[in-house]
Amino acid sequence: MYAFEIERPTTLADAVAALGREEAQALGGGQTLIPTLKQRLAMPSVLVSLSGIAEMRGVSVNDAGLLCIGGGTTHGTVAKEAAAHYPGLADLASHIGDPAVRNRGTIGGSLANNDPSACYPAAALASGATIVTNTREITADDYFQGMFTTALEEGEIVTEVKFPIPEVSCYIKFEQPASRFALVGVFVAKSADGVRVAVTGASNNGVFRWSEAEAALSSEFSVGALDGLSVASDDMIADLHGSAAYRAHLVGVMTKRAVAGAK
Structure with missing residues (x-):
């Protein structure tokens, strides 16, 4: 590893402000980013942890019948709380990594990194999900743009994912x-x-x-x-x-x- 600063905002507004710093990068659960840092494939000078932002966590169904999952929600929480609404998605979440990964990794972090072997991108694309950020909403068909590449712009945070629930x-x-x-x-x-x-x-x-x-x-x-x-x-x-x-x-x-x- 190498030396870097870490900020722990508790609100989305503070997180957006922190990401405005030079060479700042968002940190979700760290299950993809931390190994990347260890291999020197990324070397931000500031990490902005999103784990303390309560407004970015949770699973619910909105008035339009969409399953809404906060970007900071862990895989373990999705596995438990989405089961009654979208069992296919909950089952996917329950088989990501091991218990340690499921209790730290987040859906927003997975989608933001877009690892070519990650599970959530398949769920979002097959479901026709909408990825919500701090500035806009992006359909899954437009969001994924290649290996480790998404439509996210610098400083943009995945705050929520909206899933239509299939039959x-x-x-x-x-x-x-x-x-x-x-x-x-x-x-x-x-x-x-x-x-x-x-x-x-x-x-x-x-x-x-x-x-x-x-x-x-x-x-x-x-x-x-x-x-x-x-x-x-x-x-x-x-x-x-x-x-x-x-x-x-x-x-x-x-x-x-x-x-x-x-x-």
Whole structure:
């Protein structure tokens, strides 16, 4: 590690002001950022902790029927408090990392970092969620812009995520055993408007929607509707854990399992 200052604001306004300092960076639960700092992939001079901002925590359903989750809400809280409203999302949260990670990591931090193997980006994209910041609202389709890249501007904070609640949904991931990150994770969400399928962990471009599977499942929501469909391996990640072809194959397998488990 290296020397840096840390600020602990208790209000969103104070956090925004603190992020106005030169080389300041927001710190959520730190489950992605801290390892990044250790590897010198980021070297901010000031960390602004968001963990003490009560207005950014909590799970509720608003008048429009959207599940609203504060950006500072931990994975463990989402797993418990979203279960009655959006079981597919709650189940996803319950399998992120281990208990230590789930009790520190936050949904806002995960979405802000947009790790290519993180689980929440698939949930947000498949759900057609809206990411709310201190300045605006961004649809998930516009928010994710590539590996570790989002529409967030400098000093912008994810304060809330609004999820439309689908009729049925399911998230299935093939884990890397040590990290529990997804080698491939697929979230399937069926609503009155059709089916959305989002894939994480597989592509060099980060989370993406599998449009061919969406079209097939919107016509017939069954495992058989996916027979014969596959994704190209051209843009898939290839590393010591799996080849590009292996990940492309897993996309099809995990999508079928997600459809079979949707409820």
